[in-house]
Amino acid sequence: MKTPSSLTVLTDSLRRLPGIGPKTAQRMAYHLLQHDRDAAADLSQSLAKALDTIRHCALCNTFTEQVVCETCQDSQRDHTQLCVVESPSDQVMIEQTLTFKGLYFVLMGRLSPLDGIGPRDIHLEKLITRATDGVVSEVVLATNFTNEGEATAHYISETLKARGLKVSRLARGVPVGGELEYVDAGTIARAMLDRRTT
Amino acid sequence: MKTPSSLTVLTDSLRRLPGIGPKTAQRMAYHLLQHDRDAAADLSQSLAKALDTIRHCALCNTFTEQVVCETCQDSQRDHTQLCVVESPSDQVMIEQTLTFKGLYFVLMGRLSPLDGIGPRDIHLEKLITRATDGVVSEVVLATNFTNEGEATAHYISETLKARGLKVSRLARGVPVGGELEYVDAGTIARAMLDRRTT
Ligand SMILES: [Zn+2]
Ligand SMILES: [Zn+2]
Numbered sequence: 001m002k003t004p005s006s007l008t009v010l011t012d013s014l015r016r017l018p019g020i021g022p023k024t025a026q027r028m029a030y031h032l033l034q035h036d037r038d039a040a041a042d043l044s045q046s047l048a049k050a051l052d053t054i055r056h057c058a059l060c061n062t063f064t065e066q067v068v069c070e071t072c073q074d075s076q077r078d079h080t081q082l083c084v085v086e087s088p089s090d091q092v093m094i095e096q097t098l099t100f101k102g103l104y105f106v107l108m109g110r111l112s113p114l115d116g117i118g119p120r121d122i123h124l125e126k127l128i129t130r131a132t133d134g135v136v137s138e139v140v141l142a143t144n145f146t147n148e149g150e151a152t153a154h155y156i157s158e159t160l161k162a163r164g165l166k167v168s169r170l171a172r173g174v175p176v177g178g179e180l181e182y183v184d185a186g187t188i189a190r191a192m193l194d195r196r197t198t
Numbered sequence: 199m200k201t202p203s204s205l206t207v208l209t210d211s212l213r214r215l216p217g218i219g220p221k222t223a224q225r226m227a228y229h230l231l232q233h234d235r236d237a238a239a240d241l242s243q244s245l246a247k248a249l250d251t252i253r254h255c256a257l258c259n260t261f262t263e264q265v266v267c268e269t270c271q272d273s274q275r276d277h278t279q280l281c282v283v284e285s286p287s288d289q290v291m292i293e294q295t296l297t298f299k300g301l302y303f304v305l306m307g308r309l310s311p312l313d314g315i316g317p318r319d320i321h322l323e324k325l326i327t328r329a330t331d332g333v334v335s336e337v338v339l340a341t342n343f344t345n346e347g348e349a350t351a352h353y354i355s356e357t358l359k360a361r362g363l364k365v366s367r368l369a370r371g372v373p374v375g376g377e378l379e380y381v382d383a384g385t386i387a388r389a390m391l392d393r394r395t396t
Binding site: 030031 | 216
């Protein structure tokens with residue numbers, strides 16, 4: 001019994017999606033061909049279109065269909081403040097807080113030596129060029145508070161401070177609404193060290 | 199801040215894959231565009247190719263690139279025996295046992311009234327036509343031993359017996375290597391009822 005070759009090829013292609021194993025890929029292929037050919041055609045076209053049109057913003061490095069994205073073109077924003085995030089979704093989260101009116105730089109990753117992800121992969125040269133444009137006066141590091149995110153922030157901080165820039169980091173502490181009883185000791189320790197005069 | 203439209207479209211398309219939620223779809227889209235454009239191009243082309251070439255075997259209903267699949271064309275097989283399975287992967291499992299030398303019919307699903315999946319969706323008319331070709335003398339039901347698989351087997355059994363065909367079902371019982379202590383009571387009860395003289 002032979003599986004049709006174009007079905008095998010499709011299953012193999014689906015396996016290249018992050019987090020998709022062989023069983024799931026096969027189930028997806030069967031589902032698409034049997035029950036949802038519209039979705040398959042739609043996905044085929046969306047992938048081709050995105051590959052054709054999506055590039056990285058020349059200034060902030062995020063995904064865009066233009067040379068410079070709309071955020072970077074917005075003259076209402078504070079061009080002296082530059083917030084560094086790991087991904088476009090982190091930028092969306094910060095935008096939702098309405099607490100930052102400056103511009104962004106999107107690393108599209110984080111330093112992870114064990115996975116072979118170094119400074120080049122997070123576009124550090126592009127960030128340095130962007131941050132030293134003479135207009136930016138403060139760089140706010142908003143990478144995640146994971147080990148890798150912290151290491152990334154530290155590395156960028158050292159690099160940019162060496163070039164005379166003011167660099168800050170989002171505050172760590174007890175989450176809003178957090179009950180101390182349910183917050184981990186490391187977070188409480190950090191909140192104690194970073195305590196503010198009221 | 200606006201997400202580029204072709205990125206939104208791609209994320210929406212990925213969400214149409216079974217079991218993929220909005221967060222996963224977004225992570226996949228970022229990953230493909232940032233780290234694996236080859237995989238994205240590959241998937242786009244595989245989907246288009248499969249949609250173009252994959253059809254259902256005129257005889258057994260499985261996926262094939264021909265009018266009649268290779269298994270159905272195999273003259274070495276016993277054309278009097280027809281094994282009914284839910285999916286191509288079930289057929290692969292049975293083939294691996296080397297215990298069945300007949301032909302197959304692949305339902306591409308199972309009856310599931312609650313999900314609106316009725317006899318038409320499992321190609322029952324096509325199965326009846328196939329099973330009553332005058333050559334098939336026994337139909338072996340190898341749908342899953344789930345509630346839906348059992349209901350499907352029962353429905354097909356009644357339909358085909360009414361047309362004078364011999365219909366059998368894979369035996370239920372204690373799995374090979376199974377320790378009674380760890381087998382559920384329903385399985386043991388069934389094994390007791392179906393006990394065989396040795
Ligand atoms: Zn930009
Ligand atoms: Zn066939």
